[in-house]
Amino acid sequence: MNASANDTQFARARQSIPGGVNSPVRAFGSVGGTPRFMVSAQGAYVTDVEGHRYADLVNSWGPAILGHAHPAVVAAVQEAAARGLSFGASTPGETELAELVRGRVNNHGREGLGSGGPGGVGLGGGVRSDGAVGLPKETRNPVEKIRLVSTGTEATMTAIRLARGFTGRELLIKFAGHYHGHSDALLAEAGSGLATLAMPGSAGVTAATAAQTLVLPYNDLDAVRLAFEEHGHNVAAIIVEAAAANMGVVAPARGFNRALSQIAHEFGALLIIDEVLTGFRVGPAGWWGLESSLVVPDGGGWEPDLITYGKVIGGGLPLAALGGRADVMDFLAPLGPVYQAGTLSGNPVAVAAGIATLRAADRSVYDRLDATADTIASEVSAALSTEGVEHVVQRAGNLFSFAFTAEPPRTYDQVRAQQAFRYPPFFHAMLDAGVSLPPSVFEAWFVSAAHNGESLGQIVAALPAAAKAAAAASAP
Numbered sequence: 001m002n003a004s005a006n007d008t009q010f011a012r013a014r015q016s017i018p019g020g021v022n023s024p025v026r027a028f029g030s031v032g033g034t035p036r037f038m039v040s041a042q043g044a045y046v047t048d049v050e051g052h053r054y055a056d057l058v059n060s061w062g063p064a065i066l067g068h069a070h071p072a073v074v075a076a077v078q079e080a081a082a083r084g085l086s087f088g089a090s091t092p093g094e095t096e097l098a099e100l101v102r103g104r105v106n107n108h109g110r111e112g113l114g115s116g117g118p119g120g121v122g123l124g125g126g127v128r129s130d131g132a133v134g135l136p137k138e139t140r141n142p143v144e145k146i147r148l149v150s151t152g153t154e155a156t157m158t159a160i161r162l163a164r165g166f167t168g169r170e171l172l173i174k175f176a177g178h179y180h181g182h183s184d185a186l187l188a189e190a191g192s193g194l195a196t197l198a199m200p201g202s203a204g205v206t207a208a209t210a211a212q213t214l215v216l217p218y219n220d221l222d223a224v225r226l227a228f229e230e231h232g233h234n235v236a237a238i239i240v241e242a243a244a245a246n247m248g249v250v251a252p253a254r255g256f257n258r259a260l261s262q263i264a265h266e267f268g269a270l271l272i273i274d275e276v277l278t279g280f281r282v283g284p285a286g287w288w289g290l291e292s293s294l295v296v297p298d299g300g301g302w303e304p305d306l307i308t309y310g311k312v313i314g315g316g317l318p319l320a321a322l323g324g325r326a327d328v329m330d331f332l333a334p335l336g337p338v339y340q341a342g343t344l345s346g347n348p349v350a351v352a353a354g355i356a357t358l359r360a361a362d363r364s365v366y367d368r369l370d371a372t373a374d375t376i377a378s379e380v381s382a383a384l385s386t387e388g389v390e391h392v393v394q395r396a397g398n399l400f401s402f403a404f405t406a407e408p409p410r411t412y413d414q415v416r417a418q419q420a421f422r423y424p425p426f427f428h429a430m431l432d433a434g435v436s437l438p439p440s441v442f443e444a445w446f447v448s449a450a451h452n453g454e455s456l457g458q459i460v461a462a463l464p465a466a467a468k469a470a471a472a473a474s475a476p
């Protein structure tokens, strides 16, 4: 039998590239089969080397909120590229992007889009705060200053170094199942590809580095308090995904993020909110905007000291950022003693893509993302229920995933206890019907504003057979 064009590509890639992939999450490690090699993407669809077109619910793992190759973004990239690919010098666009971000997150996202107010977006997962009465009080802009880097990994890695430099302390607290990129300090019990491949951590991380990271169960404030009672005066920072989305989606329990900020500050530590995945995707001011706009006015806000961004901020090109309190950010070189640099940091083409994406992502885009997420989540859930497949829909704003359990998981242990074997046949039935899903039950599904009647119809039509396949799956 002749190998398909896709199989040939994969075989060839494996000769030159470890595992044939440049990021392990692209390998079909936990679902089996051959990863699809893509050649183009437009709107709601990606097209593979054999010409198969898939309605896309990966969307480049988050960046493509407008859909693929949005005309305004492509035009901005072309225009910027024609002016020069990289200067190794400052450009006006970097300041413009920094101002756009600061405007969006200021005062809970009430500014930045020019209209609309805090909006009534459901956060999912039970994090809607008590009452949500009126407007929250004015707070410090959580992003007083911002530095551009090239990847989310760099953003979180730098944020940690900065927190350590600023506080003069060494320990870092992270949560099991959270993924913050692949720097040494952050790989312990990480989500995403490590969850998919069932890796507890990574070889090559020294014991000394690992010992400086305390890993706690998510959504467990008692564990956080206990860790601070024991180590509090040596904790530089807590780092937390604003809403966890790398062990499937697990929203923070009501008040969890706020309590983290209070505990950290009580002990003189910093709170780093990782919005690489949620930032400018779940709302115009990211998860911080959604959650803080619902906090009761006098109940005390939650005040992250540093926030990291990636994915959407670069509109599909390599761009990420860390921002936060001016006094902390000014600890970065050249003003301060914490070193960070990058040949391509603030690359003008990537900056142009980011600016064009944020400009195009107006209130109507977020309304559309929310509505599309509602439709897909409820259609999938209905199809699974029809086949009697036990599951829960996990939501955090417009991010969602499905866990094959009776109760909504709140921790990594609970997520891992699900009937994960039901996902691979579901995934492949969808793929065969022309729908591209994340190839792991531990990843979030990403919608874009380009989904329309045609692509949604294709997704919905594929569901009955996929749900049947999930129902027929048996434990290994």
Ligand SMILES: Cc1ncc(COP(=O)(O)O)c(C=O)c1O
Binding pocket: 150, 151, 152, 153, 154, 156, 179, 180, 181, 182, 241, 246, 274, 275, 276, 277, 310, 311, 320
């Ligand atoms: C929450 C979070 N932080 C950090 C990262 C790392 O970003 P990057 O893959 O751009 O290095 C990711 C995604 O991969 C992420 O989801």
Ligand SMILES: NCC(=O)CCC(=O)O
Binding pocket: 023, 024, 025, 026, 061, 062, 192, 193, 245, 246, 443, 444
């Ligand atoms: N949720 C996982 C990611 O977004 C990461 C993508 C990658 O590492 O390729």
